[in-house]
Amino acid sequence: MNKMKLALVATGAAVLLSNAALAQNIAVVNGKPVPQARVDALVSQVAKQAQPGQPPMTPEQKAELQKQARDQVVLREIFTQEAQRRGLQKSPDYLQQLELSRQGLLIRALFQDEEAKRKINDTDLKAEYDRLRAQADAKEYRARHILVETEDAAKKLIAQLKAGAKFEELAKKNSKDTGSAENGGDLDWAAPTNYVPAFSAAMVKLQKGQLTDEPVKTENGWHVIRLDDVRETQFPPYEDVKPQLEQRLKQVRSAEFVEDLKKKAKTDYKFSTEQH
Known part of the structure; x- marks a missing residue:
């Protein structure tokens, strides 16, 4: 009797876990689940592309963006499966582009990490203002x-x-x-x-x-x-140019970071004077 109860409990737990997994998916395409996480990532990417000072989205706009993102994610899954069915993932061109994309993502993550480690504060901005x-x-x-x-x-x-x-x-x-x-x-x-x-x-x-x-x-x-x-000379007030100063300092520090990495790298390659 106890064994039967345990079996029922185990079955119930499996159903709950299965339902939870399904709740995290927005669709199933040819037997393959499409996770909500892809939608969240796409929406986040769009949000990051918003221009500074742009007003926040209304609830209606957010709902529309979610709907469009879901459509796009499912459509991409359909396209991807068809490409894989044709064996295109093995083509030299695809593999080359994949490597370039991988490098690009890693490089972007590297510069974001470096920027986070070298936060620009008011002291930095004021010093740059005084220097200029x-x-x-x-x-x-x-x-x-x-x-x-x-x-x-x-x-x-x-x-x-x-x-x-x-x-x-x-x-x-x-x-x-x-x-x-x-x-x-x-x-x-x-x-x-x-x-x-x-x-x-x-x-x-x-x-x-x-x-x-x-x-x-x-x-x-x-x-x-x-x-x-x-x-x-009519020099603009500090508060009026803080955003430009911050952007300028980010560019300067990014360039310094690039030069530092180039100097540390053990390579026989000689960079041209135009490259930064």
């Missing part, structure tokens, strides 16, 4: 220019300007730099380092409202420059 601020130019300049093909054309424009012609009108009619020409040659506020050396050198020598007496030659052509104003 110290490197910034002390002054910003607001200039206008007219860019033309030849020195003679530039000299004629200078003569017209000295005779009373309006800079803005001549820039709109003559400048090859169509972006600034539409605004009368206005280049907005910028540090001297934003321009090529020859342009910067000529610009910083000017007084407010002054025009270059001679055309300025650069690789782009010949410039007529007028300086409209000068001010102290």
Whole structure:
């Protein structure tokens, strides 16, 4: 009698375990179960691709995403089984792509692990902010220019300007730099380092409202420059640029990590100077 009770208990336990396993599957395709975990992984992958600042999904959107993910996972299982039935998993191309995918996943995991070990804190961000601020130019300049093909054309424009012609009108009619020409040659506020050396050198020598007496030659052509104003550099507040600072530091540390691994690796391969 006791043996019969034990057998019944064992049978009941097996049924419960079987039901639990089925509950973790979303479908069975040709006898093979498709686990819910695949759906969860796909949904998680989609969530990670969301842009910063994007509003959270509504319950309706989440339900729709789950439904689409289930469809996709089951369809992929059908495709996979058909490919295996044809023996495509043994093809050289598949095996090569599989190895590349395996490497890619491992490399991504490696960089995620390294980033987690070297968390960026406020002290790091503030130090980077102070460093960049110290490197910034002390002054910003607001200039206008007219860019033309030849020195003679530039000299004629200078003569017209000295005779009373309006800079803005001549820039709109003559400048090859169509972006600034539409605004009368206005280049907005910028540090001297934003321009090529020859342009910067000529610009910083000017007084407010002054025009270059001679055309300025650069690789782009010949410039007529007028300086409209000068001010102290307007560096953005720390809180406004924290996200950019964090992204910059992540990139710097990632590059350092790459260089460190390259130095440690025992290899006879010589990397080109362009590779990082």
